[in-house]
Amino acid sequence: MSVLDIAKGMGVTLGHLFKRPVTVRYPEQPVDVKPRFRGRHHLLRHPSGLEKCIGCSLCAAACPAYAIYVEAAENDPDDPVSPGERYASIYEINMLRCIFCGMCEEACPTGAIVLGHEFELADFVYQDFTYGKDDMLVGVMGSKWQRREATQKGRDVRVGLSSGPRPELEGVDY
Amino acid sequence: MKVKVNDTELELAPGTSAIDAVFAAGYDVPYFCSQEYMSPIGACRMCLAKVGAPRQDRATGEWILDEETGEPKIFYFPTLMATCTTAIMEGMVIDTLSDEVRGAQNGMVEFTLINHPLDCPVCDKGGACELQDRAYEYGSGLSRFRFDKRHQEKHHALSELITLDRERCIHCKRCVRYFEEVPGDEVLDFIERGGHTYIGTLGEGLPSNFTGNITDICPVGALLDATSRFRGRNWEYDHTRTTGLDDASGSAIIVDARTGRIERIKAALNAEVNKSWIDDGTRFGHEYVDAEDRIKTPLVRKEGELVPVTWEEATGYVKAKLEGIADKELGIVLRADATLEEGVAAKALADHLQTGQLDHCPRPKASVLPEGDAARFTDLATADAIFVIGDVSEEVPAVDLRIKDALKGVSPPASLPHGVPIADLRLKERMPRKAGLLTVAAPYRVDLMRHAGRSVCYPVGGETAFLSALVKLATVEDELSEEEVAALGMPVDEGRALIERLAQAQNAVIVYGSFVLASPAARNAVIALAKAVKAKVMVMGPMANSYGLEAIGVMPSHARYSYQQMIRGGAKALILSGLDPAQDPSVAEALKDLELLVVHHHFANATTALADVVLPAKTGYEKDGTVVNLEGRYLPVRSAPVDGGQSEDFTGLVRYLGEALGVRLDGRSTRSAKRALNHLLAVDLRDLPDEGLLAKAKSRPLRRVSVKEQEAVSGNVLLVPSMVRPEFVSRNPQLRAAFGDVALCLHPDDADQMKLVGGERVRLSVDGTLRKATVRVSETVPQGIMLLPATPEQPVGLVSADLATLVKESSELEVA
Ligand code: SF4
Ligand code: SF4
Ligand code: SF4
Ligand code: FES
Numbered sequence: 010m011s012v013l014d015i016a017k018g019m020g021v022t023l024g025h026l027f028k029r030p031v032t033v034r035y036p037e038q039p040v041d042v043k044p045r046f047r048g049r050h051h052l053l054r055h056p057s058g059l060e061k062c063i064g065c066s067l068c069a070a071a072c073p074a075y076a077i078y079v080e081a082a083e084n085d086p087d088d089p090v091s092p093g094e095r096y097a098s099i100y101e102i103n104m105l106r107c108i109f110c111g112m113c114e115e116a117c118p119t120g121a122i123v124l125g126h127e128f129e130l131a132d133f134v135y136q137d138f139t140y141g142k143d144d145m146l147v148g149v150m151g152s153k154w155q156r157r158e159a160t161q162k163g164r165d166v167r168v169g170l171s172s173g174p175r176p177e178l179e180g181v182d183y
Numbered sequence: 184m185k186v187k188v189n190d191t192e193l194e195l196a197p198g199t200s201a202i203d204a205v206f207a208a209g210y211d212v213p214y215f216c217s218q219e220y221m222s223p224i225g226a227c228r229m230c231l232a233k234v235g236a237p238r239q240d241r242a243t244g245e246w247i248l249d250e251e252t253g254e255p256k257i258f259y260f261p262t263l264m265a266t267c268t269t270a271i272m273e274g275m276v277i278d279t280l281s282d283e284v285r286g287a288q289n290g291m292v293e294f295t296l297i298n299h300p301l302d303c304p305v306c307d308k309g310g311a312c313e314l315q316d317r318a319y320e321y322g323s324g325l326s327r328f329r330f331d332k333r334h335q336e337k338h339h340a341l342s343e344l345i346t347l348d349r350e351r352c353i354h355c356k357r358c359v360r361y362f363e364e365v366p367g368d369e370v371l372d373f374i375e376r377g378g379h380t381y382i383g384t385l386g387e388g389l390p391s392n393f394t395g396n397i398t399d400i401c402p403v404g405a406l407l408d409a410t411s412r413f414r415g416r417n418w419e420y421d422h423t424r425t426t427g428l429d430d431a432s433g434s435a436i437i438v439d440a441r442t443g444r445i446e447r448i449k450a451a452l453n454a455e456v457n458k459s460w461i462d463d464g465t466r467f468g469h470e471y472v473d474a475e476d477r478i479k480t481p482l483v484r485k486e487g488e489l490v491p492v493t494w495e496e497a498t499g500y501v502k503a504k505l506e507g508i509a510d511k512e513l514g515i516v517l518r519a520d521a522t523l524e525e526g527v528a529a530k531a532l533a534d535h536l537q538t539g540q541l542d543h544c545p546r547p548k549a550s551v552l553p554e555g556d557a558a559r560f561t562d563l564a565t566a567d568a569i570f571v572i573g574d575v576s577e578e579v580p581a582v583d584l585r586i587k588d589a590l591k592g593v594s595p596p597a598s599l600p601h602g603v604p605i606a607d608l609r610l611k612e613r614m615p616r617k618a619g620l621l622t623v624a625a626p627y628r629v630d631l632m633r634h635a636g637r638s639v640c641y642p643v644g645g646e647t648a649f650l651s652a653l654v655k656l657a658t659v660e661d662e663l664s665e666e667e668v669a670a671l672g673m674p675v676d677e678g679r680a681l682i683e684r685l686a687q688a689q690n691a692v693i694v695y696g697s698f699v700l701a702s703p704a705a706r707n708a709v710i711a712l713a714k715a716v717k718a719k720v721m722v723m724g725p726m727a728n729s730y731g732l733e734a735i736g737v738m739p740s741h742a743r744y745s746y747q748q749m750i751r752g753g754a755k756a757l758i759l760s761g762l763d764p765a766q767d768p769s770v771a772e773a774l775k776d777l778e779l780l781v782v783h784h785h786f787a788n789a790t791t792a793l794a795d796v797v798l799p800a801k802t803g804y805e806k807d808g809t810v811v812n813l814e815g816r817y818l819p820v821r822s823a824p825v826d827g828g829q830s831e832d833f834t835g836l837v838r839y840l841g842e843a844l845g846v847r848l849d850g851r852s853t854r855s856a857k858r859a860l861n862h863l864l865a866v867d868l869r870d871l872p873d874e875g876l877l878a879k880a881k882s883r884p885l886r887r888v889s890v891k892e893q894e895a896v897s898g899n900v901l902l903v904p905s906m907v908r909p910e911f912v913s914r915n916p917q918l919r920a921a922f923g924d925v926a927l928c929l930h931p932d933d934a935d936q937m938k939l940v941g942g943e944r945v946r947l948s949v950d951g952t953l954r955k956a957t958v959r960v961s962e963t964v965p966q967g968i969m970l971l972p973a974t975p976e977q978p979v980g981l982v983s984a985d986l987a988t989l990v991k992e993s994s995e996l997e998v999a
Contacts, residue, residue, distance in 0.1 A: 063305050065304035065305060065309075065416070066415075069419075070416070070418060080414075081414075083413055094305060094337065118304045
């Protein structure tokens with residue numbers, strides 16, 4: 010290895026010293042993710058407000074990680090939860106098992122389950138990784154922990170995300 | 184006959200259908216309307232194939248030969264044929280693979296889907312649907328329908344237990360044919376025509392004990408089990424094939440459980456027993472298993488309160504208590520649907536504790552074992568004379584259906600390489616029935632009488648006299664006395680005709696149940712009658728394993744040690760499994776004097792309220808073991824994954840108690856019990872096949888008890904067998920909604936006299952026990968008698984009720 014080579018290498022380093030850094034000051038500053046990034050799931054609603062999910066369990070069948078559990082029930086025709094006869098009375102995803110592959114999204118016949126952009130899912134207790142309908146229905150922002158912190162401190166939920174939701178998340182009210 | 188299917192040649196019996204030939208050759212053809220054990224009608228046109236056969240010259244009888252090859256020439260039918268309605272012919276050629284056939288199948292799938300809503304994601308049949316599968320295998324995979332499909336009612340409750348989605352129906356007619364051909368009641372039919380056709384009933388509900396089977400056979404999700412509606416998808420259930428413990432038939436069932444709950448039960452195929460049909464009690468009677476109030480931990484009474492403890496602590500407590508109790512003073516009683524393994528465990532425990540006070544309940548006064556070999560279901564289905572004493576459709580409903588097979592006069596089909604024939608061409612719609620071969624006798628009008636050539640209502644409680652009169656007719660020339668004629672309940676000529684019919688028949692079968700078993704004399708008479716007319720007998724024991732428990736001798740060593748004596752002061756300590764004798768206040772008083780009362784049960788009841796120790800019991804769906812059905816067939820019982828907490832069956836109880844006592848007893852596990860049974864019966868019960876094992880038992884009852892003749896002569900309440908078990912009715916809300924509450928049936932005149940109307944809720948002290956029931960008024964009941972379902976504690980028979988104790992609770996609804 011000649012002195013010249015060393016100088017070349019140092020030159021690269023030197024050149025980068027004066028460039029704009031690519032790292033960001035996360036978590037002080039929010040980050041951007043790519044449009045097709047797959048993060049925490051959202052359960053969507055129809056424009057009428059009815060839930061899109063019909064409790065068919067096809068997402069659970071497609072899930073390679075067995076992360077989804079669905080229990081269905083019959084809609085009260087006078088006060089339906091979803092269009093048609095059937096809705097999901099229990100819809101749970103275990104975020105520890107989930108590998109964020111997006112198979113559930115692909116399997117869903119109604120476009121009810123969609124992987125969003127949120128990625129900060131760390132938490133402390135095993136049970137808290139099981140997300141139910143209340144944690145995933147569209148409009149709910151942040152992970153369980155982020156929402157808990159927000160209530161405790163009496164402030165808005167803060168997510169470290171600057172790119173909005175995925176374009177697929179129609180009607181999402183962020 | 185030689186047949187060629189595609190490239191495979193095979194030899195089949197004449198009369199086989201072409202569709203069975205295709206399957207026997209190992210090829211597949213799609214079909215929707217054919218169904219095992221039902222007539223093929225060619226409704227769906229899905230089973231099309233190209234079919235041809237050689238022809239003989241009429242003049243010479245020679246095969247017409249192909250000029251080019253010199254082989255017999257194949258003349259193809261001008262169109263594709265529905266293979267299900269085509270019988271095979273000598274030299275027939277069936278082609279299921281050519282483009283022409285494929286195209287037709289594809290077209291038929293598309294045609295069937297024209298009006299199908301394709302709501303598979305919300306359909307309970309999804310994942311186990313014949314239409315889904317066939318559309319996937321034989322359809323083009325693309326839809327050309329850009330128009331709105333037919334709209335019809337999507338949630339029509341055919342009954343409390345069955346929902347009909349009329350949009351999904353593909354008009355295969357299986358359900359319509361089922362009711363006419365299997366239970367023999369025409370209930371459903373097509374209404375309207377063409378694309379507007381829908382399934383409907385004439386009146387309300389489905390009046391039959393066998394309605395649930397249509398949900399199994401509907402090829403699509405049009406007919407669904409309402410009790411499991413939306414409870415899970417087909418691939419999410421754990422399917423356990425086991426034997427139903429609801430009655431003595433040993434019907435094969437599939438228990439579908441999810442997350443520790445039983446969601447539904449379906450019929451399984453056992454060609455020799457229940458074919459593919461089960462009754463509604465077996466199908467829908469499982470809800471109590473998941474009742475909220477099930478006992479799931481052992482409980483021990485401490486300072487007057489039952490407190491949860493571990494099994495070790497509970498059995499340690501029992502052991503300590505047992506020390507103060509002399510041998511022979513402990514009683515052990517099992518419910519009669521306990522498995523053979525539990526029976527062995529109970530025997531081993533009784534032997535170890537040196538007590539003869541061992542019994543099962545309900546145990547009829549007379550032996551449930553036939554003399555010699557029992558008639559088999561196939562004997563029944565091929566019988567040419569059948570004499571029934573009792574109410575089969577309530578006692579063992581599977582027997583009812585097999586009797587109706589005999590009425591059709593079509594013997595069970597021979598098995599083909601692919602199993603039961605898909606299209607048995609001997610079966611037809613609306614076949615004439617040979618009602619003449621069936622005689623039904625009972626103390627009141629029973630359902631099967633509608634199908635019988637001759638039906639007799641003998642006087643209530645008069646089984647012995649009735650049967651003795653028949654025996655006299657069969658054996659002695661003498662004229663009957665006046666009393667005997669009265670006991671016969673029919674003209675003497677009719678009686679003689681019956682005897683003649685039975686005696687002349689090649690395969691006569693006499694079926695009797697709890698009414699006869701309530702009296703040893705009646706049972707002896709029926710056996711004498713069977714001998715006189717050379718008939719086989721089939722005995723309907725009161726519960727799933729009555730036969731087996733008696734055969735292995737879970738019996739008292741002396742008559743004074745019977746269950747009835749034990750609970751009335753005969754024992755100082757009792758271990759009761761699955762029973763609730765304290766409903767009778769006088770028994771409750773006696774139980775209070777016990778030094779130790781251990782109750783092994785699923786629910787808190789009057790007896791657990793008095794118990795020192797309560798142990799959680801497994802239900803029949805959670806056990807592993809063996810039962811013996813009324814044919815003497817050993818059938819496997821397998822456990823479904825149900826959350827029963829710390830429940831154990833009796834083998835578990837004996838294991839824990841044995842550990843506390845420091846002994847290793849037989850039957851401490853199902854394995855050790857099976858070993859002991861192998862010694863006892865010379866039958867290896869490990870890995871029993873699904874269809875069970877018919878084996879001659881090596882030893883017959885070890886301890887037979889001769890019970891002194893003690894006939895109930897009078898009473899105003901007849902306790903009758905019922906398909907819906909009254910002890911679980913309150914915890915089976917859906918079954919109750921469909922079949923009604925425990926019913927107190929009486930004659931309209933009696934009802935008028937007692938100022939009762941149908942639908943009224945009443946309380947009545949029957950033989951000392953307070954029973955709640957809903958009044959049902961019916962002409963079928965003889966005057967002066969009331970019918971009430973029997974319970975294990977109050978077995979079938981005539982008892983008295985104190986009418987002064989009759990209290991009306993409320994009148995829920997008026998029934999016209
Ligand atoms: S993203 Fe993949 S792993 Fe996660 S729940 Fe969906 S299907 Fe399962
Ligand atoms: S999210 Fe979609 S696939 Fe999953 S249960 Fe709901 S509707 Fe079915
Ligand atoms: S309801 Fe089912 S079984 Fe009856 S005709 Fe329609 S598709 Fe066939
Ligand atoms: S026409 Fe339906 S199976 Fe043959």
